[in-house]
Amino acid sequence: MAKNDLQGTLDLLVLKTLDQNAALHGYGIVLHIQSASNDLLRVEEGSLYPALHRMEQSGWISAEWSLTETNRRAKYYKLTAIGRRQLQQVEESFDQLVKGVRAVLRYA
Amino acid sequence: MALFRRLTNLFRYNAIDRDIADELQSHIDLRTDANLAAGMSPDQARRDALLRFGNPTSTRERVAAFDTSLALASLWRDIRYAARQLRKSPGFALTVIATLAIGIGVNVAIFSSMDAVVLRPLAVPALDHVMVLAEQQQRGKEPVTLADFNDLRRQNRSFEDLAAIQGANFTLSGVGDAAQISADLVSSSFFRVLRTNAFLGRTFDESECEPGRDAVAVLNYGFWRRHFGADSRIVGQKIQLDQHEYTIIGVLPRTMQYPPAVDMLLPFAPTPTQSANRSDHSFLVLGRLRDGVALHSAQSEMQIIADRLAKSYPATNQGWTVHVEPLLDDINGDLTPLYYKLIMGATMFVLLVVCANVANLQLARGVARRPEIAMRTALGATRKRIIRQLLTENILLALVGAGLGIGFAALYLHLTLIAMPARVARYIPGWDNISINGRALTFSILLAVLSGIVAGLAPCIEALRIRLVDQLRAGSRQATGRSRLRSVFAVAQISLAVALVIGAALMAKGMSSMFHQADIYSPEKVLTLHPDLPVKRYDTPEKQAAWYTAALDRLRAIPGADRVEMATALPYTDSGWQLDVAIENRPTTPGKLQTAVRLAVTPGYFDAFHIPILDGRNFTLGDSAYSMPVAIVSQRFADHYFGGNNPIGHRIRLGDSKSHDPWLTIVGVSEEANYSLWENDLPPAVYTSFAQQPLAGSTIAILAKGDPLSLAGPARKALASIDAGIPLDPVQTYRNLIRDNLVGLMYAASMLALDAFIALLLSAIGIFAVMANLVGERTREIGVRLAMGASKDDVLRMILRRASWLTGAGLTIGLLLAFALARLVANLLRGVRPDDPITFGTVSIIIIGVALAASWFPARQASRVDPMQALRSE
Numbered sequence A: 001m002a003k004n005d006l007q008g009t010l011d012l013l014v015l016k017t018l019d020q021n022a023a024l025h026g027y028g029i030v031l032h033i034q035s036a037s038n039d040l041l042r043v044e045e046g047s048l049y050p051a052l053h054r055m056e057q058s059g060w061i062s063a064e065w066s067l068t069e070t071n072r073r074a075k076y077y078k079l080t081a082i083g084r085r086q087l088q089q090v091e092e093s094f095d096q097l098v099k100g101v102r103a104v105l106r107y108a
Numbered sequence B: 001m002a003l004f005r006r007l008t009n010l011f012r013y014n015a016i017d018r019d020i021a022d023e024l025q026s027h028i029d030l031r032t033d034a035n036l037a038a039g040m041s042p043d044q045a046r047r048d049a050l051l052r053f054g055n056p057t058s059t060r061e062r063v064a065a066f067d068t069s070l071a072l073a074s075l076w077r078d079i080r081y082a083a084r085q086l087r088k089s090p091g092f093a094l095t096v097i098a099t100l101a102i103g104i105g106v107n108v109a110i111f112s113s114m115d116a117v118v119l120r121p122l123a124v125p126a127l128d129h130v131m132v133l134a135e136q137q138q139r140g141k142e143p144v145t146l147a148d149f150n151d152l153r154r155q156n157r158s159f160e161d162l163a164a165i166q167g168a169n170f171t172l173s174g175v176g177d178a179a180q181i182s183a184d185l186v187s188s189s190f191f192r193v194l195r196t197n198a199f200l201g202r203t204f205d206e207s208e209c210e211p212g213r214d215a216v217a218v219l220n221y222g223f224w225r226r227h228f229g230a231d232s233r234i235v236g237q238k239i240q241l242d243q244h245e246y247t248i249i250g251v252l253p254r255t256m257q258y259p260p261a262v263d264m265l266l267p268f269a270p271t272p273t274q275s276a277n278r279s280d281h282s283f284l285v286l287g288r289l290r291d292g293v294a295l296h297s298a299q300s301e302m303q304i305i306a307d308r309l310a311k312s313y314p315a316t317n318q319g320w321t322v323h324v325e326p327l328l329d330d331i332n333g334d335l336t337p338l339y340y341k342l343i344m345g346a347t348m349f350v351l352l353v354v355c356a357n358v359a360n361l362q363l364a365r366g367v368a369r370r371p372e373i374a375m376r377t378a379l380g381a382t383r384k385r386i387i388r389q390l391l392t393e394n395i396l397l398a399l400v401g402a403g404l405g406i407g408f409a410a411l412y413l414h415l416t417l418i419a420m421p422a423r424v425a426r427y428i429p430g431w432d433n434i435s436i437n438g439r440a441l442t443f444s445i446l447l448a449v450l451s452g453i454v455a456g457l458a459p460c461i462e463a464l465r466i467r468l469v470d471q472l473r474a475g476s477r478q479a480t481g482r483s484r485l486r487s488v489f490a491v492a493q494i495s496l497a498v499a500l501v502i503g504a505a506l507m508a509k510g511m512s513s514m515f516h517q518a519d520i521y522s523p524e525k526v527l528t529l530h531p532d533l534p535v536k537r538y539d540t541p542e543k544q545a546a547w548y549t550a551a552l553d554r555l556r557a558i559p560g561a562d563r564v565e566m567a568t569a570l571p572y573t574d575s576g577w578q579l580d581v582a583i584e585n586r587p588t589t590p591g592k593l594q595t596a597v598r599l600a601v602t603p604g605y606f607d608a609f610h611i612p613i614l615d616g617r618n619f620t621l622g623d624s625a626y627s628m629p630v631a632i633v634s635q636r637f638a639d640h641y642f643g644g645n646n647p648i649g650h651r652i653r654l655g656d657s658k659s660h661d662p663w664l665t666i667v668g669v670s671e672e673a674n675y676s677l678w679e680n681d682l683p684p685a686v687y688t689s690f691a692q693q694p695l696a697g698s699t700i701a702i703l704a705k706g707d708p709l710s711l712a713g714p715a716r717k718a719l720a721s722i723d724a725g726i727p728l729d730p731v732q733t734y735r736n737l738i739r740d741n742l743v744g745l746m747y748a749a750s751m752l753a754l755d756a757f758i759a760l761l762l763s764a765i766g767i768f769a770v771m772a773n774l775v776g777e778r779t780r781e782i783g784v785r786l787a788m789g790a791s792k793d794d795v796l797r798m799i800l801r802r803a804s805w806l807t808g809a810g811l812t813i814g815l816l817l818a819f820a821l822a823r824l825v826a827n828l829l830r831g832v833r834p835d836d837p838i839t840f841g842t843v844s845i846i847i848i849g850v851a852l853a854a855s856w857f858p859a860r861q862a863s864r865v866d867p868m869q870a871l872r873s874e
Helices: A006-020 A026-036 A045-057 A081-107 B002-011 B013-037 B042-053 B056-067 B070-088 B090-119 B146-155 B189-193 B221-228 B295-312 B327-332 B335-378 B383-419 B438-465 B468-472 B480-516 B541-556 B635-642 B708-720 B734-741 B743-777 B779-787 B792-828 B837-863 B867-872
Strands: A061-067 A073-079 B130-137 B140-142 B159-166 B169-173 B179-186 B216-219 B238-241 B244-251 B264-267 B284-289 B321-326 B526-529 B561-567 B578-583 B595-601 B613-616 B630-634 B651-654 B664-670 B685-689 B699-704
Touching: A006 A026, A006 A045, A006 A061, A006 A073, A006 A081, A026 A045, A026 A073, A026 B013, A045 A061, A045 B013, A045 B042, A045 B056, A073 A081, A073 B013, B013 B042, B013 B056, B042 B056, B070 B090, B070 B383, B090 B335, B090 B383, B090 B438, B090 B743, B130 B295, B130 B327, B146 B159, B146 B295, B159 B189, B189 B284, B216 B221, B284 B295, B295 B321, B321 B327, B335 B383, B335 B438, B335 B480, B335 B743, B335 B792, B383 B438, B438 B480, B480 B743, B480 B792, B480 B837, B526 B708, B526 B734, B541 B561, B541 B699, B541 B708, B630 B635, B635 B664, B635 B685, B664 B685, B699 B708, B734 B743, B743 B779, B743 B792, B743 B837, B779 B792, B779 B867, B792 B837
Parallel strands: B179 B264, B216 B244, B595 B685, B630 B664
Antiparallel strands: A061 A073, B130 B140, B130 B284, B130 B321, B159 B179, B159 B284, B169 B179, B169 B238, B216 B264, B238 B244, B526 B699, B561 B595, B561 B699, B578 B595, B578 B651, B613 B664, B630 B685, B651 B664
16 A cells, blocks of 8 residues: 655655755755655745655655755755665655556546 | 564664664655756756655655654654643643642552552462361351361362461460460461561471471561561570460561461461361361362362261261352452452542543643644644644643642552551551552552543543644634534543532541441440450350459449449440340241340440340349250340240250250340341340359440549459459540441541542532633623623623532432442441432532532632723734
8 A cells, every 4th residue: 555645745756856966955955855756846935844854754755954056055965875775665655645646537 | 574574664763763864865856957958947847856756854754764763753652742742731731730740649549558458468379279168057157067078178179278266365475465366277288378478587397297296486577576576586595375385486477477366377287186077167268279160169169078078977977069269259248349349449430530530631731732733734744743742741631630649649558557556557467568569550550541542531632633734824713513522621620520519428427427326325435445355265154254253343442433334345336146045835936046145244335325225134143054044035036036925934045956055945035135246137135244254355344433544444454453464445434445446448438538638629620620711711792792882790690590400400410420430338337328318408409519610710800891992802
């Protein structure tokens, strides 16, 4: 059975984003998801941070303060080894979910 | 790992919080930068960034939730906030804490005493596994025979082990005064079954339970303290029991006072003849169930063994089965748990009244807090958050109250322990264990949290009702819902108070009628002594009769003694048990029991205690051991067994069919006298003459001309001159004897009275608060009324009408509740009718009086409202 709550989907998006980019701050993650989804997905900016801190506490991502190109201080997030394994799991379970939903839609 | 990190984060909460704030701010700054780059004005750029982000404070809290074990962190903040709020209104906080302290304190005290006496009278591991075994036949339960005990012990698989106990009395000498003591003979398995070790020294083992090696004794803690002054070097010392030397080898722990009132335990070393006896039903048997064996399966196994024994030994075992019952039930009996349930229930009622009171105070304070709550809601606090805050505040109050309450409970318990006479306390297993222990503390915390929640519910409901916009607008009106809620609380308080006061009044009335039922005998002028002749030295009726005759002669010679009489029991003390009665030349019908209580008395007894002889003659000095054995029966006996025919001249015999007692010729019929304190229906009674058949365990009554206690010294001296080794205690007035028997009941009644008093006081405060608040809220309206021409009396009447309505509702519900409670009390006590009109009427009037008095002040305040000022104030 695939784990298919909405929180899981946000986790997947964040993990995948960090997998594709070396290190990003929260604002960068918001921008990346928006542009990579061709403006289809917009993460509510405030609600991203609880998710980031939860994942950090679970050891999936690590964080570090650093300077942006515009010389502002920002907290950068990076995927850890545990996070990479987690991403794999979440991806698989998301695939299952998509397959399942598709099958149901076809049947109808 | 993650949890550990979160917990450590808790200690650097401020740093973490700043870090989060920085991170969120950096996000907003980055968005603002991007907006500026896209060409927005600085103001617009900033506004857009904030809008997109949402409420930063609430996000910060949510983020922090993941970094720390938030539940704890925010709880701490809630507590600090609550403490700050409470410090701002110290009067409120102190009132609430004091009422909660009383409510919780009373409950903890009652719980502690119930816990020690009813729930764990013995500190025995897994007490629920310990059973009492009795042999049972048609007539009822009896102790077990030794041969049956040995068979049950060998053949069963349900019990880890069984232990046999036999009561015995000895005269202790060698150390201090000679004393008559009660020492039980127990098999060595006794200590295994109860899983108890010695507090000092050791207990005895199997090898010491053999004739010749059994001269060792284990003391009970209470006896060790009473008789040996808690001497820790007692182990190894020698004592004399009936002139035989025993060595003290140990002392049992304080919490192991079992069997009740037993002074020491000696090894039971049966002879082979004793071990083979199947007819002497005299052994109390205890057993410890194996783990996982249920009571009913043990019971059915015992049944099987009993059936087998009945087949093998039909002469002795036909018709006998074995009954298994938890030791706890056996110790408690029927009444004690019932009393405790009654008091505990009443005390819980008091806590409810306390909670209602606190809720009421909270609601009153709620007015002042509305803007604060509205402000917090406006700033983004969720409802959940506000409710949690309010509950935290209430639980905090209740916990502080519980802290004080425990002190209150300790004081209370100290006072009850002092008030209980040691003579009575000895018979209550567990009484010495009463203390405020871990369980009581847990109970108090539980109660505090619970009452915090109950009391906090009202302000919470209230907070949910707050309409933000209304509140922020100035000069808002009160919602009427709140005052309705407060009225509900006031009504609930009054009704609980009515029920408790009526219950307590009935209990007190019943108790006093029981206490005074012996007044016709002028019990305050009678001194009672309880001589206990050592069986071994007074082993024949002749020797006993000689002592009693000498005792009566010497006591009658004391100046100041009006009359001296003797009886096995005085009216309203204790009837003892009923014996079978056989009537000569009349076969007994199977299944129909003929029983009567038996009392041995002196000839002057009937006259001294105003019991008229209705027919025939009284005992005379001529009725002696050498003349025809005679009896006097009670009127009820004659009615019951002779159907109104004259019983005089018939012969009866007491005891079962195998009895060797002589046939007694009935020579008289007496008026009824009640020997039981508790029972309402009097059993038929048979009086025998003391001179013909002296019975052990008698009471000597000295009817004094003046102060009976002044005769105690001369009486002791007179009896010591016959034999100094005979214990006489307790030596006290007849009235005190009755009072001691009622001590448990007095305890229950005074508890209930205390509960009722607190409830009454609180409900008076409750109705006062409601009315005061009502007047405060309606000041303007009252001003208008007065301005429009209403008189002061009209206003007074209007307010009092409202108060009467509340009181009336509370009284009605309360009377219904009280009726249910009264039926319970009536079952417990004699002389109490559940529909006692005087009590119900008086209490109703008192409650109405208290309620109206409490509302009088607010009402008068209302009538004094100055219309001009009231109208101008808005």
